[in-house]
Amino acid sequence: MAVSDELGALTRAFSGLGVDEKALISILGKWHPEQRQTYRKGTRDFFIEDERQFERWDDYHVIQLQHEFLRFKHAIVLWTMHPWERDARLLKEALHKGPQHKVLVEVACTRLSDELLGARKAYHSLFDQSVEEDLAFGIHGPERKLLVALVSSYRYEGTKVNEGIAKSEAKFLSSAIKGAAGNKNLLENEEVVRIVATRSKPHLTLVYNHYKEITGNYLDEDLEGELYLQETVQCLCKPQEYFSKVLDASMRPDVDELKKEAVTRIIVTRADVDMKLLKQEYNHKYGVSLPNKIEDVANGNYRDFLLTLVARGD
Amino acid sequence: MATLKVPSSVPPAEEDSEQLRKAFAGNKLMENNEALIIQILAHRNAAQLKLIRETYAATYGEDLLKDLDSELWSDFQRALLLWTLDPTERDAYLVNEANKRLTSSNWVIMEIACTRSSNDLFLVRKEYHARYKRSLEEDVAYHTTGDYRKLLVPLVSAFRYEGDEVNMMLAKSEAKILHEKICDKAYNHEEVIRILTTRSKAQINATLNQYNSQFGNAINKDLKSDPKDDYLSLLRATIKCLTRPEKYFEKTLRLAINKLGKDEWALTRVVVTQAEVNMQCIKEEYHKRNSVPLERAIAGDTSGDYENLLLALIGHEDA
Numbered sequence: 001m002a003v004s005d006e007l008g009a010l011t012r013a014f015s016g017l018g019v020d021e022k023a024l025i026s027i028l029g030k031w032h033p034e035q036r037q038t039y040r041k042g043t044r045d046f047f048i049e050d051e052r053q054f055e056r057w058d059d060y061h062v063i064q065l066q067h068e069f070l071r072f073k074h075a076i077v078l079w080t081m082h083p084w085e086r087d088a089r090l091l092k093e094a095l096h097k098g099p100q101h102k103v104l105v106e107v108a109c110t111r112l113s114d115e116l117l118g119a120r121k122a123y124h125s126l127f128d129q130s131v132e133e134d135l136a137f138g139i140h141g142p143e144r145k146l147l148v149a150l151v152s153s154y155r156y157e158g159t160k161v162n163e164g165i166a167k168s169e170a171k172f173l174s175s176a177i178k179g180a181a182g183n184k185n186l187l188e189n190e191e192v193v194r195i196v197a198t199r200s201k202p203h204l205t206l207v208y209n210h211y212k213e214i215t216g217n218y219l220d221e222d223l224e225g226e227l228y229l230q231e232t233v234q235c236l237c238k239p240q241e242y243f244s245k246v247l248d249a250s251m252r253p254d255v256d257e258l259k260k261e262a263v264t265r266i267i268v269t270r271a272d273v274d275m276k277l278l279k280q281e282y283n284h285k286y287g288v289s290l291p292n293k294i295e296d297v298a299n300g301n302y303r304d305f306l307l308t309l310v311a312r313g314d
Numbered sequence: 315m316a317t318l319k320v321p322s323s324v325p326p327a328e329e330d331s332e333q334l335r336k337a338f339a340g341n342k343l344m345e346n347n348e349a350l351i352i353q354i355l356a357h358r359n360a361a362q363l364k365l366i367r368e369t370y371a372a373t374y375g376e377d378l379l380k381d382l383d384s385e386l387w388s389d390f391q392r393a394l395l396l397w398t399l400d401p402t403e404r405d406a407y408l409v410n411e412a413n414k415r416l417t418s419s420n421w422v423i424m425e426i427a428c429t430r431s432s433n434d435l436f437l438v439r440k441e442y443h444a445r446y447k448r449s450l451e452e453d454v455a456y457h458t459t460g461d462y463r464k465l466l467v468p469l470v471s472a473f474r475y476e477g478d479e480v481n482m483m484l485a486k487s488e489a490k491i492l493h494e495k496i497c498d499k500a501y502n503h504e505e506v507i508r509i510l511t512t513r514s515k516a517q518i519n520a521t522l523n524q525y526n527s528q529f530g531n532a533i534n535k536d537l538k539s540d541p542k543d544d545y546l547s548l549l550r551a552t553i554k555c556l557t558r559p560e561k562y563f564e565k566t567l568r569l570a571i572n573k574l575g576k577d578e579w580a581l582t583r584v585v586v587t588q589a590e591v592n593m594q595c596i597k598e599e600y601h602k603r604n605s606v607p608l609e610r611a612i613a614g615d616t617s618g619d620y621e622n623l624l625l626a627l628i629g630h631e632d633a
Contacts (some may be wrong), residue, residue, distance in 0.1 A: 117436060120473045130475045132468075133512035144504070148512070152471035153451065154439045160447040190463065198452035198467070 007039060014046070017251070017263060017303025018071045029078040067257055070088040072302040075264045079271075079309070087111065087119035088126050090265065091151070095138050100258060102148065102231055102246075103265070104135070109235035110242075113157055120151075142187040142190065143228045149197035156200040166203055169195050170219075172209035177222050186226050196232050208237045240274060248286055251297045263298075267309050276313035315594035317629030320357055327362070327369040330354050334366070335374060348390070348619040355394065356626035359590060360401055367398065390620040393582045397589075397627065404587065405430065406441040407472075409450060413457040420462050420548055421577060423454060427469040428555035429562070432476055439470075461502040462546045465552065468511035482524075485517065489524035496536050501546060507553040510552060519557050560592060564599040566610065571615045581612070581624070589627040597628060 010027050013020035031039070040047045040055035050056040078086055087107050094103035108116065123131040136148050172191060180186045187193070196204070211219040220237070223230040234242040243266050249255070250262040270278055282290045294306050333354060337347040358366065370378040379398060396404055412419035427435060442450040455467045488509050495503040510518065525533050534550045542569050554562040563584050569575030570584070588596055600608040610628045613621060 002628065117473070124473075124477075128475060128477055128479050130473055130512060130514065132472065133475070133514070136508045136512045144508075148468065148508075149471070152473070153447055154436070154443075154471070156443045156449040156452070158443070158447050194452075194455045194463075194467075198449060198455045200449065200452070240602060241437050 003035075003038075007042060010039060011043060011045075013299060014065065014068070015299075017068070017260060017298040018300050019065075019068050020299040021301055023300075043254055047145050064257070067260070068299075071260075071264065072300070072305060074261075074307055075268060075302060078264060078268045079305075083115060083269075084118035084122035085126065086269070087115070088122035088131070090269075091119065091131055092127060092134070095134060097258065098138060101143060101228055104147055105150060105228060106127045106230045106235055106242075106246075108147070108153070108275070109232055113154050116151070117154060142185075146187055146193050146197065146232070146251065147229055149193060153197055155198070158200070159201070159202055161206050162205045163166070163206065166206040167210050169199070170207045170214055173211060173219065180226075186223075192229070196229065196236065201236055204233075204236050208233070218271045241285070243270060243278055244282040244285050247282065247290070248293075251293060253297075263306070267306055270307040271312050274313075275310060279310065279313070315592065316590045317593035317597065318357070318359060318589045318627060319629050320359055320362070324358065324362060327365040328373070330358070331373055331378075332594045333372040334370065334378065349622065351394065352619065352623050355398055356623055363398055364400055368623075382553055388620065389582060389616070390618070391624060392579070393586060393620060393623050395584065396586045397623070400510050401587070401590070402434070402437045402441045403445070405434075405438040406445055406450070408583065408587075409442065410436070410446055410453070413453050420458065420466060421551065422583065423466050424469060424548060424552050425555060425562075425566075427466070427472070428552055429559045432472070432474050435470070436473060447608075461497060462548070464502055464507055465511070465545075465548065468507060469552070472511055474512070475517075477514065478516050480516050480520040482520065485520040486528070488513070488521045489528055491519070492525060492533065493529050493536075496533070499539070501537070501549060510549075510556070515556050522553070522557060536584075560595040560599045562597045563592070564603055567596070567600060567611075568604060571611050585612075585624050585627050595626055 002168060006027050009023055013023035013027070028036070037055070044154075046058055046061050047055040048058055057132070081089070089102060090107055094100040094107070107119070111119065114214055120131050123134075125127070132152050133156050135151055136144060139147055173195065176189055180189070195207070199207070208219050211217070215222070220230050220233045223233060231242070234245075246262050247266055250259045250266075267275075279290045282288075282293075286293070291307055291310055294303060294310065298306055333350060337350045353367075355363065367378045370376075379395060396407070396530070399407060405494050407427055412422040426438065430438065437449045442448070442453075446453070451467055454470050455463060458466050460617055476521050491505050492509060495501070495506050500506070509521065513521070522533050525531075529536075534553055537546055537550050537553075539545055550563060554565075566575065567584055570577065570580040584596075585593070597608045600611070604611065608628060609625055612624050612628070616624060
């Protein structure tokens, strides 16, 4: 490879999700000190000229690199864990890093009832507390009631639904949303919280459909601006679409670490659940296949591992 | 400790089944049939009862409980039906029934939510799915309003940590929070609800002890500001159930026996649900508080088959 090509290749090996281990070994492994210095002097994004005459690695980038090197490890560990432990740890982390409400909603709403119960049991073992007490203690805003209720739910999973009640609940939501218009106080509406936090998923799908019939709009679109409620409805009624959106947003260039972590989280937690549907949805929405997108943005072992998981359900 | 008395050698389920079939088929007015039913059913534990039900269904093609389920629901029949149900089924049944009734039902829901272990409560929620094709919490949420809903839905949804570990700093600070809200008469405040519906029982106990130490009164004393306030009564009962269930059950029995409570089915419910669990403790508590053994109180307040069944379940020797 020509030297200039190598410089480019090395920078690429350090960019994106995960690192390209093979490229790093083959290029860096053979470079003499002068070549490495040329690289440092020529790569202003990563190295700054220090006042004491040496090229210093940018602090922020060093931290970022650490994340990228560990991305493969995190994915493997998360994948190998028992799903209950996995979800318990995801909940704990989401609570402490932020809190990341999206992740809390995601775990609480996209798991099967017994899986969520399992996560709650694992939480007892791992952290000597219940997830609901931790959540309730760590969250203070109007979203607390919704989030605690979502994580405490044990939804009925059969197909039996009550059309009449679904219709009236759809009607209720429509007038509640109209009434709240812009005030963003739907979270304080107990009935709204009751419906989304306790009804079964089949029932909520029926409510979603009736809402469209009554108002001509989609319930989650009308909830635009109501962050927690919008995500809740999307996770409960259209999970593959929700996951596709989050994945795509996380694979854009220059997003923060928390967003990037979503890629591992979603692919690992959905690989055995609905990966086929997820891929279809992603393709449908973004016009590119998920494997191709991953090839574009990810590197090395991390990329290969993701592609293996994504290939399930083929 | 349980008061249920099971004979040291229990007849095979087929024999019990046959005897029961004869008893049900017999002339309903004859006392002997009921005595036989009590002699069998009131002296078998939950696992044995389950086997009898299965054997009966396999042999006679119908559920044993169908025979119990007649048009006129006497106290005796109701007690028998509840006793013969599997404990998880029983709790699910009681909650579902409470949802359909009016006010005093809130107490039944609270009682079950607070006095069962985390795992047992979850089994009830699972059973509820199977029987009623809805979740327990959606039904409770749908049938309650206002402060009652605020309290009861989180109570039935809780999956409390069950360890003994206690965080004393937290207990101190949460005792302060409770005191603050109580002084402000904000009895339905989010923080009060949060503490009572999410903390482990051990943690709540520690918090209430701190409350007493720091502020001089037991919390339930401070919650007695308005004796007519039903929500406050429920709150006090919740606290009692979480920390001293045997005292709660003693009081419930006392009110029921003296016809002071609004809960007409309390006597049946408490005896049937606690016979295999904690009745011995409750009996001792009752005797201590009322200077009269529970057996005598029940005998004085009930009669006939109903009395015999209850006495058998609380371990009375002659029944």
